[in-house]
Amino acid sequence: MVSPLSTHSAHIEKLASPDQMAYSLVHDPQGTPYGTGPTNTHRILVLFANLGNHFKHLFAHLLDKIYRSFFSGRAGDAYKEVPPSHASLRRLQTVGRKTLVLDLDETLVHSCYTDPETQDQVGCGQIPERAVPDYQIDVTIDANSTIPFRVFKRPHVDKFLSLVSKWYDLVIYTASLEVYASKVVDLLDGGREMLTRRLYRQHCHSTTALFTKDLTLVSEDLRGVFIIDNSPNAYLYFPNNALPIKSFIYDPDDKELLKLLPFLDALRFTKDVRSVLGRRVTS
Numbered sequence: 485m486v487s488p489l490s491t492h493s494a495h496i497e498k499l500a501s502p503d504q505m506a507y508s509l510v511h512d513p514q515g516t517p518y519g520t521g522p523t524n525t526h527r528i529l530v531l532f533a534n535l536g537n538h539f540k541h542l543f544a545h546l547l548d549k550i551y552r553s554f555f556s557g558r559a560g561d562a563y564k565e566v567p568p569s570h571a572s573l574r575r576l577q578t579v580g581r582k583t584l585v586l587d588l589d590e591t592l593v594h595s596c597y598t599d600p601e602t603q604d605q606v607g608c609g610q611i612p613e614r615a616v617p618d619y620q621i622d623v624t625i626d627a628n629s630t631i632p633f634r635v636f637k638r639p640h641v642d643k644f645l646s647l648v649s650k651w652y653d654l655v656i657y658t659a660s661l662e663v664y665a666s667k668v669v670d671l672l673d674g675g676r677e678m679l680t681r682r683l684y685r686q687h688c689h690s691t692t693a694l695f696t697k698d699l700t701l702v703s704e705d706l707r708g709v710f711i712i713d714n715s716p717n718a719y720l721y722f723p724n725n726a727l728p729i730k731s732f733i734y735d736p737d738d739k740e741l742l743k744l745l746p747f748l749d750a751l752r753f754t755k756d757v758r759s760v761l762g763r764r765v766t767s
């Protein structure tokens with residue numbers, strides 16, 4: 485005599501997926517062959533089929549995680565620094581060391597604060613409550629008002645600065661107030677003296693509510709200077725000396741800085757950055 489369990493086991497083995505198993509068991513076209521209602525064995529088999537379904541999703545989730553950590557994640561993280569050849573070093577001497585100008589807010593960091601007068605949260609709308617800031621600084625705007633800022637670093641900014649400071653002279657050029665920005669840049673620099681040259685709001689042009697940046701304040705020779713800035717207004721008058729970047733607010737998975745590394749590594753070998761950056765099509 486064939487036991488009910490053996491019958492079901494044979495039935496289950498023929499089915500391709502746990503989904504199909506569950507469907508087949510629940511919607512048995514023969515009805516329940518073991519009495520008038522579902523038996524305990526039948527219920528157990530349905531339970532196992534559903535468990536199989538959960539395990540299938542769990543397995544797929546784990547595979548996805550493994551793939552992302554070994555391939556997708558590393559694709560961003562795995563910029564490989566290769567020492568320049570003798571020919572490359574000669575080329576660098578010929579073309580000269582260039583200057584990379586970096587915007588601060590929404591390019592390297594994002595900050596938010598509570599307005600002391602209105603108690604409104606400024607710049608905090610897209611930041612989860614659980615998010616832990618990298619820095620907390622108090623900024624004294626005037627004698628009677630100190631504003632606490634929460635500062636979030638763009639992911640990989642430390643690695644980015646360490647690498648590009650080997651290739652370029654770095655300059656911070658921000659439209660933010662010096663009382664705030666100088667504190668943030670000091671923290672970003674961390675005593676490494678990569679970001680000693682800085683330009684602030686008082687160095688921007690403001691004809692409307694928008695600030696533009698004057699790259700000739702950094703260098704008169706525009707062949708060797710360019711800016712990375714999330715705001716197109718900033719480089720309105722220097723479009724051929726600009727490398728746009730997506731605005732950063734809060735995204736632990738952001739890899740925009742890492743994506744720029746291969747390009748920045750190559751750009752230092754050109755004689756005139758405008759010959760490359762000027763090819764960008766602007767809309």
Ligand SMILES: [Mg+2]
Pocket residue numbers: 587588589590591713714715
């Ligand atoms: Mg900005």
